Amino acid sequence: MLKFAQMQLRDAAMAEDAVQEALAAALAGERSFAGRAALKTWVFSILRNKIVDLIRLQSRTTNVSALADDEAGMDETFEALFKANAHWRPEARPFGWGNPEDTLRQERFWEVFEICLNHLPEKTARVFMMREFLEFETDEVCRKLNLTISNCNVILHRARNGLRRCLESNWFSSGEKPC
Amino acid sequence: MLSCKEATRLMSEAQDRPLSRGEKLLLEMHLAMCRGCRNFRTQMDFLRLACRQFMRRWNGQDDGSPPP
Structure with a gap:
């Protein structure tokens, strides 16, 4: 606890x-x-x-809606996944992660998952964890933190993409090749 | 037509609220043609599943330390 x-x-x-x-x-x-x-x-x-x-x-x-350096960095990394026409760069295209049950059974996966969570910028992680771990509805999270809905959406999208990228490169990358 | 970047935003929001019919339609049309975004959606579902299971692991612990 x-x-x-x-x-x-x-x-x-x-x-x-x-x-x-x-x-x-x-x-x-x-x-x-x-x-x-x-x-x-x-x-x-x-x-x-x-x-x-x-x-x-x-x-x-602290001002939750102000963009911190680490968050701005994540947004740049996200933008870099796309070509000028906003479609995936071939090398950045999300690939299949295989059977989720198989992954979730592996103890080592949970270590990587925790490291990736801790790697998220502080404010981003807080909003994400309130939503996903404490299981508040998104509008509740926004209200409690005095965020607008669109700001909340941006933060959650940033968190999900950051976590996705972290898992992809630190856990799934040795698996299937991008297609 | 949705771009992949816009599609990822909708797919994230779909984890938080029901999408409108129009949004769903746009997204489905995009997904039908885009394998990268289909994988992105599966990955979003995976994250939700992993988070739920992560919490169950914590709750199932007696001493609060990470599971063995």
């Missing part, structure tokens, strides 16, 4: 506090649990809300 909070918040001290508070809140509650799994799900749902509160606080002090 701590590592999960750290991934989202990218701040060790904040993550530690969030997890501790979530645990304390869960233990202070009067609910009884059928088992360990139920307790864990409960703690996790508290943690999810704590993380979002902290992200909101952070986003108030």
Whole structure:
């Protein structure tokens, strides 16, 4: 859980506090649990809300919609995948990744996946993780972070493409050839 | 006619909201002709699947450390 909070918040001290508070809140509650799994799900749902509160606080002090250097760099890399007519350059064309189940069964894949996630620019990663890991609807993410829908879309597209490219070159590239 | 670049934006947004009929039509016409973008779409679906599974792995952990 701590590592999960750290991934989202990218701040060790904040993550530690969030997890501790979530645990304390869960233990202070009067609910009884059928088992360990139920307790864990409960703690996790508290943690999810704590993380979002902290992200909101952070986003108030930093300008989430301003384009950071690392994000601008990602956008340039994305633009470079296309020819002048906005169609794929042959060498940059996305290729088939094979059977997803086979990939997801491999432990080594998850290491690469985590590295690629951590490699995303901070703000980009936050929006993406709120959407995909904390499973907020996109308009909720935008609202909580004070982003316009179009800004949110741009950020999510950047994140997905960055992650896709990272996995493609670090995991899938030894597989099928581009067609 | 959609360009590949525009198609990637629609395919990302399709992960967040239902596309309009017009958008769907444009996208399908493009995908019918473009293998690169068809692969892009499969990759987007893969990312969603991987994220869901990633979360399940975290949630399934007892001590919060990454799964063995």
